[in-house]
Amino acid sequence: MPTFREPAATSALLTMTSPGIVRRTQRVVGIALFFLLMVLFLPLQAIIFYEFSKLERHTVISNVERAINTIDDERQQLLQLTRDNASWNDTYSFVQGHNDGFIEQIFNQNSFETNRLNLLIILDTAGNVRAYKTYQFDAAKGTANDAEVLRRITTSGVLNQIGSDNGATEIVQLPGLPLILSAHPILTSNFVGPSMGTMIMGRSLDAAQIVQLGTQLRLNLQVHRLDQPDLLETIRNSVEMITTTGAPVVIPLTVDSVAGYGLVTSASGTPTLLIQVTSSRDIVWIGRTTALYTLITFVVAGMIAMFTLTKLLNQLVLERLGHLIQNVKMIGIDKDLRHRVAIDGHDEFSLLANTINETLSALEQAEHEQREAEAQREQMWEDVIASRRNFLATVSHELRTPLTPIRGYADLMLHGIGGAITPDQEHFLQMIQQNSRRMEAMVNDLLVMGQLDAGKIDLDIEQLAVAPAITSVLAMLEQQIQQQHVTVSVEISPDLPTVRADAHRLDQILANLITNAVKYTRAGGHVQIRASYGGADLVEVAIHDTGIGMSTTEMERLFTPFYRADGVLRAQISGTGLGLSIARSLVELHGGRISVQSTPGVGSVFRFTLPTGTAPESVAPLDQTSTAAL
Ligand code: ADP
Secondary structure, eight states, rough: OEEEOOOOHHHHHHHOOHHHHHHEEEEEEHHHHHHHHHHHHHHHHHHHHHHHHHHHHHHHHHHHHHHHHHHHHHHHHHHHHHHHHHBBBHHHHHHSSOOOOOHHHHOHHHHHHHHTOOOOEETTTTEEEEEEESSSHHHTTTTHHHHHHHHHTTTTHHHHHHSOOOEEEEEEEOOSSSSEEEEOOOOTTTSSSSOOOEEEEEEOOOOHHHHHHHHHHHOEEEESSSSOOSHHHHHHHHHHHHHHOOOOOEESSSSSSEEEEEEEEOOOOOOOEEEEEEEEOOOHHHHHHHHHHHHHHHHHHHHHHHHHHHHHHHIIHHHHHHHHHHHHHHHHHHHTTTEEOOOOOHHHHHHHHHHHHHHHHHHHHHHOOOOOOHHHHHHHHHHHHHHHHHHHHHHHHHHHHHHHHHHHHHHHHTTTOOOOHHHHHHHHHHHHHHHHHHHHHHHHHHHHHHHTTTTTOOOOOEEEEEHHHHHHHHHHTHHHHHHHOOOOEEEEOOOOOOOEEEHHHHHHHHHHHHHHHHHSOOOOEEEEEEEEETTTTTEEEEEEOOOOOOOOOHHHHHTTTOOOOOOHTTTTOOSSSOOHHHHHHHHHHHOOOOOEETTTTTTEEEEEEBBSOOOOOOOOOOGGGGEOOO
């Protein structure tokens, strides 16, 4: 059983079968992935941004806190330095007036530099300045003189904060720079009093100091003093926000930088300095890059998913579907129900293929049964025809047998062999003779028909001249022609070649056609018989009549056995409807053709051809023909 296998060029097949499905599927998958991407990616991106911004904020705040802590450390460290120097017997005795060279000896330039000190003040218990020494202090004190500096320091509150044995630290705004101040009571080295006064140390927070702090912390640090009248808007807002929230604030400056602000307050809680830590927005950029990579990953994953899905869809569904369609199409083209669809696997497609195959098997079976039934019918029909033929042959033969003696005895009686006959008897005998002849002709027709039908007619072919055949047939039909009162003329072309024909069958053809021409022409009409060379080694015989003619529809069925035109039937002209059918079969048996032209009420022309026996030496034109009138 032939099956269609998977075609080699599957993609071409697919394009041929279902391009729409592929495109539609890709579109659907694409849209689905796009929405999935949006649903997943947008929130994810928001989360990434949020988290990284949070991280940035957290980092900036912690940097600000580190900076503030460092300044606090600075304060504590200065306080420690002050404590170390204030709780010392040498300092103690200096204030008591016993150690005059102490200041120059201990607090020399080198000591200021090493300890990053800018100011040293020693006050006695009465508040008198016992020592006042500065180092690189001009920038810090600005326009203020020493008295003004002293006034600011003593009114800063730092002195009020110190106890009998512990110190205090404060930030004081000098006209030039903020100053970290620390104060400690002057005690003995064993931290016992009574206190001889107060030692005050100052370290200015100048740019170099801030840079150094920033470098230590690896931060971009700036310090804004808050005692200036023309504070920047940002600074003012930041201070406000910090005091409201109690925590450092983070403000993005540009897309690339962010600033964190924190407050350094005095011991009384008054904001004195605003610390600004500026950093690049690396974290946010990392967040952005992460989001971008996530997007790229999503897109690539989506495309891979789409590609894979399409591929799978192609492989699992569309190719198989295309293959199935192609198979069914091929069956349709071949119209061969023996073909089967071949689809591997166990899925809906193989199920469908099986169903198609089962349907094809059922159709094939039905077709087979139908063919068998047709063969049986044909056989039956042939049997029927054969028995009809046998019946016809037997009946015709049996009918003809008694006809010959009937006609023979009538002839004998007409010739007076049986004695004298009266005129009435003669008339009756003539009627018997005439009707038996007609019946004989009919029976003969039936016999010939039967023989033609059975292919049992063998032609006895010989070279024959057409003219004598025509003359002999006309002589045979003389009585009918006279009774019909029609005239008959014959035109034979000179040098007409002989034909290759069976003499008896040629007579039969001529007799049938001439009989019809005479029979279907009214009294006074004319029948003309012409025989001429028809070309292509054929002799053409044409029988013209001026009879009743036929319609086109009638002509179409003319040569069908037993067919008789309605008009003729109405006119009560006797006949069997076999004459023309026999004539055609006999002409064709000779290798010729028969045709008819007719116009109702005007007349008809029947033409038939027969192969020439010998080629004519010359064919005379029609006006040289001889005419024989009967
Ligand atoms: P039939 O025995 O009826 O003449 P044919 O086979 O010879 O049978 O002719 C078939 C039919 O063809 C006739 O019945 C008639 O209707 C028509 N026919 C044949 N020859 C002619 C003709 N020359 N003119 C008109 N009709 C004709």
